Amino acid sequence: MPLHEFDCSKVIPERKQHAVVKGREEDLTSCLPKGYLNTIPGSISERGCAYCGAKHVIGTPMKDVIHISHGPVGCTYDTWQTKRYLSDNNNFQLKYTFASDVKEKHIVFGADKLLKSNIIDAFKAFPDIKRMTVYQTCATALIGDDIEAICDDVMEEMPDVDIFVCNSPGFAGPSQSAGHHKINIAWVNNKVGTVEPEITSDYVINYVGEYNIQGDQEIMQDYFKRMGIQILSTFTGNGSYDDLRGMHRAHLNVLECARSAEYICDELRARYGIPRMDIDGFGFKALAGSLKKIGLFFGIEDRAQAIIDEEVARWQPELDWYKERLKGKKLCLWPGGSKLWHWAHTLEEDLGIRIVSVYTKFGHQGDMEKGISRCSEGALAIDDPNELETLEVMEKLKPDLILTGKRPGEVAKKVRVPYLNAHAYHNGPYKGFEGWVRFARDIYNAIYSPLHQLAFTDISKDDFATDKGFMTRRMISDVDLDDEVKNNTELREYTGGFDSVSKLHDREYPEFESQSAPAAAE
């Protein structure tokens, strides 16, 4: 196996099993790093904990819910607002975060009474919200508070409320991925099937593993509505608590982030016979294939094709403007989990960018299988990297851009490598055809920002020309471009507005005749 040993990790020999280089003749039988294991002592990991995975990633994007952590206030604070999962109810779930505020005395004397009074106080403070999720944390798991019993008490006293308990303390697994698993299984065990949803279409889906980052879910929802498809629930971005209780009535589970949400799809398939269809919502070709595939399932592929034709005609010239200026750029694709395979081949195919490294913080070997299959030869694939290793990669591979989270992103900026936020985005949404152009625009702006040149000038010491302005992005990007491309009037920069989502709220959708309408009474 083509293992890669980092110079900085020679003192941690086990790390060698966690990085590989994809060679010319390599396939998955010879090229796959270890994954989803406890972080090796001595390696300063960038992972989150299982509580964070359950609450921050999956639980809190649910929009009409009081999300309360049973534990120290720091746990809930550190998982608040750092990911832009918007909602169409004025972002209630982003504005507020709740905790039982456990202190040392509660560790000694118990925190169950404290939790109960805080739950009731929270419902009284927000009387319009009747749904709640309670998240276990390390401290309260260790003292053994019986959260289920407390919540049952509250629901008996307040019959109009419903509470979901997520028992995923921080120590419950190697990384946040363990929390994804626990909340998936807890939801299907405790809540799915407890509400009967209203079915309004012949074509009904659950949209799963979609977290509405900067409006991603609303972009995809627009396509589905134009196809006449009813989204019964979204798990969980912009998702409603009660809609998610009715997941068992869908005809198809459309799965985006298999890393965080395949478990509930697999369980819904086993328990209710609902098939699981994995899709890519990013990139022109991959998204078009995904819409077509959903259309084929329902026998409405012509509706999908009409959307694809319209969107591609509108946005392809703008994507190609960026492609001409981004071809051959080297990029490190360093997200948390699923984007390493959602983005690897689409960035190469749609924009001509070369992926020189992929990593995953909490992904499993299955994610690496997808990522390594989709990226090109020579890419360095790393599992659970530490900060020194990423610095070594940046020094040796000299990428033009890093796509990663804000913590490693700030490290990259310190060594003057531009980065874009792969988790919460810079100027998203990035899903959809227009979204992919916005992403290309952000990549272009990051790579060609004049700041990278200006930052090398120390205006207090260096001589610099006072009669010249700085180089603009366009001056930098077009310096080696053919005149034919420069003067091409077909291609153009992004022309969408600052906000690409709000305009969808006023759109009128076609009404399709139902194929399964009951026959008229005789």
Next chain:
Amino acid sequence: MQETIENKVGDLLSFIMKNSLWQFNSRGWDRRKQSEGVLTKVSELLCDEPVSKETPADKCYYAEAQCVVDGFNKNFPWLKDLSKDEIKALIHQLHERLDYQTIDASLNAELTVKNY
């Protein structure tokens, strides 16, 4: 000749590994079921044989298979010159190599975990 067929199977396999996701379900038994379901329908579609769409699972395999076939036809025009028997033999080999790479010789230690 044998080398040519192996190359062709390799090209088809690379296309699936790069563009599809259905072959990567998280457990070995599930992957085997997926590859059987989808590739059976790929073979039927390429040979103009009737394709069953009776059950939800059938419809899902069909949708995935049709996308694979569309990609094959677009990227590998030599497929049109093959007889039905040759196509079936080719997809059979493709199925074997896919199962070998993603299941039987896979380095993924989670494929044999009992629960999801």
